[in-house]
Amino acid sequence: MKKNLPFAIVLGLMLSACGSRIDTDVKPKYETKSQMPLNASAVLVKYDFNPTVKSDRSDNLFSRILVQDVEKWVNARLRPAGQAGVAQVVVRDASVIDVPSSYQNPQKLEGKLDIILTLLDARGALITQGEAKVKQDIAAPKNMTEGERKELTKVLSIKLIDALDAQMEDVIMKIGSTLPLSSPYPR
Numbered sequence: 001m002k003k004n005l006p007f008a009i010v011l012g013l014m015l016s017a018c019g020s021r022i023d024t025d026v027k028p029k030y031e032t033k034s035q036m037p038l039n040a041s042a043v044l045v046k047y048d049f050n051p052t053v054k055s056d057r058s059d060n061l062f063s064r065i066l067v068q069d070v071e072k073w074v075n076a077r078l079r080p081a082g083q084a085g086v087a088q089v090v091v092r093d094a095s096v097i098d099v100p101s102s103y104q105n106p107q108k109l110e111g112k113l114d115i116i117l118t119l120l121d122a123r124g125a126l127i128t129q130g131e132a133k134v135k136q137d138i139a140a141p142k143n144m145t146e147g148e149r150k151e152l153t154k155v156l157s158i159k160l161i162d163a164l165d166a167q168m169e170d171v172i173m174k175i176g177s178t179l180p181l182s183s184p185y186p187r
Contacts, residue, residue, distance in 0.1 A: 037081035066094035084122040130171035134163040
């Protein structure tokens, strides 16, 4: 009987670890970074997309989670530092879809973000723009509950925002975050 005791302890630990299938203790990396100044008097977020609905209507709910996280990212990372003009963050896609499982591929959730950052002068004329497209996926447990799906979507959203943040840092460096708004740049 004593020989089975270590086995029972190991089995108990394994089963207790399976109780929580999703690690939700994930924080966005951008929260520890400083703001990126843009030569504009305001930063606005616009939406130019319709969520893709491939499974049930809950996809719209999870797209809203992504949109809220984009807004948090914009407020945390982009700082208006100019006297005139507007920086617009246009969200062209923010979607989460179920990718069904097959014999070779487990079930997963796939998320996409497609963002354009434009700098407009005081008259609304385009000065410059850059874009970022990110796509991430995360394995999903079989027969997950709606609550687990929501928690998994939050984790996926953080992965997407972290990837977006890395790309947007490069975009802002390329387009120049402090271009003079009075300069005549080609359109």
